[in-house]
Amino acid sequence: MSRKKTELLTLYLGLDLSLNPGFAVIGVTNRKPHLVAVAHAKTDASESQTLRYEIIESVALLFIREQLRAGPFSGVIREIWPPSRDYRLNDKIHGAWSAVDRALARYGYEVTANITPTTVKKTVTGNGKAEKAEVAAAVRRLLGLAEDYRFATDDESDAAAVVLAWLIGQNLIDVEER
Template sequence: MDLSLTSPGFAIIDVIDRVPHLVATSTVQTDSGEPQALRYEIIEAHALLFFRQHQPDSTITREIWPPARNFAQNDKVHGAWSAVDRALSRLGLEVTENLSPQTVKKAVTGNGRAEKKEVAEAVRKWLRLSPDYKFRAGYDDSDACAVCLAYLIRENLIDKIPEVAAA
């Protein structure tokens, strides 16, 4: 998961014979004009429906938010985390892994400072998607895939793609 108050991203990736396969992605856009509490409710409802439909049976990983000096930003991200945690809890699930943005980018692209377009390109390669596979605006679904892939790479559960491993 790549969580935010504006557009959290979710992804499910399955591994078959050490090859990752995209099962599903999803994002939900919240409206900045609505009360923050309502936005959290929308995220929680979306997460509940997404995880209820896909029933992950393994690790649930999220990208952590490096603390910012801006308390309001920290509050918004942690509120989104809490909303998703409530949804997962109702299904008997919980986040089991947390990865930093730099860890995710480094594992997936070879560059801990990669831009969103570079991450999306690497995700397409790892998942063997066509080069013109479209991720949503903002790349929140691509980022969620990258979080999943980074965990799978770290745990040596998938084979490296030569093009990406050389980066």
């Protein structure tokens, strides 16, 4: 009698970073992805940018801490921000990146891969210009979640899409043809 080899759970952290960032941990076992956890940070435009970065760092720090209880991350994947002509927008995004980078560094992690928004959308939906609802639907399908499963924010489903797109691109999960 032969036994099928069972792979161990492998965890990946996805980051959709802005002043209202999303975080997702996707677990992979036997090339099958599943949702472990999602979270987001909600900051307020009336708050100073410095305070907003502190809030983002705090949420990231606590989320990472909680998720590491399930095991170490095999990768940390971030959606990259295409530079804007408005330096203030770039400054805000890079401030959020730095806040999350500080939280990651406290646990000995750093971003291991970057992926563009267009690549994320094209990989998970087949359309590089997909809308938020299409991305969330594709994430639910790829993770085997119920159609009526709702993420608290688009940032959460986007963070999950970042991980899924990277996993597909690296041929680390099996996906059904669209």
